[in-house]
Amino acid sequence: MNxxxxxxxxxxxxxxxxxxxxxxxxxxxxxxxxxxxxxxLPFWIVVTRGATLSGWDALLVPAAAESFNTMxxxxxxxxxxxxxxxxxxxxxxxxxxxADRIDGQ
Numbered sequence: 590m591n592x593x594x595x596x597x598x599x600x601x602x603x604x605x606x607x608x609x610x611x612x613x614x615x616x617x618x619x620x621x622x623x624x625x626x627x628x629x630l631p632f633w634i635v636v637t638r639g640a641t642l643s644g645w646d647a648l649l650v651p652a653a654a655e656s657f658n659t660m661x662x663x664x665x666x667x668x669x670x671x672x673x674x675x676x677x678x679x680x681x682x683x684x685x686x687x688a689d690r691i692d693g694q
Contacts, residue, residue, distance in 0.1 A: 605678065606671040613667020617660040624652050635660060 623629050630653055634642065639653030
């Protein structure tokens with residue numbers, strides 16, 4: 590196996606993990622909680638967990654932390670689903686629920 594084949598094989602195994610984690614992150618971000626008078630917090634406030642908030646805005650730090658936890662939870666679920674998909678794909682499980690045998694046994 591040459592370098593390009595090894596790289597391609599590695600990318601095909603990593604890809605479901607990466608894509609599903611990003612999808613979970615996006616879904617977690619879109620499903621983050623909404624708060625009275627402010628709505629959903631902006632992305633940068635959520636990502637920093639409200640560390641840059643000061644003054645009266647500092648009251649939103651727990652809300653930013655909750656939004657971050659929702660986003661991180663979505664990413665974790667996506668990662669697990671991607672790992673499962675990658676594992677099933679690597680083991681050769683088909684739609685019928687059994688592994689295809691190459692040697693015909």
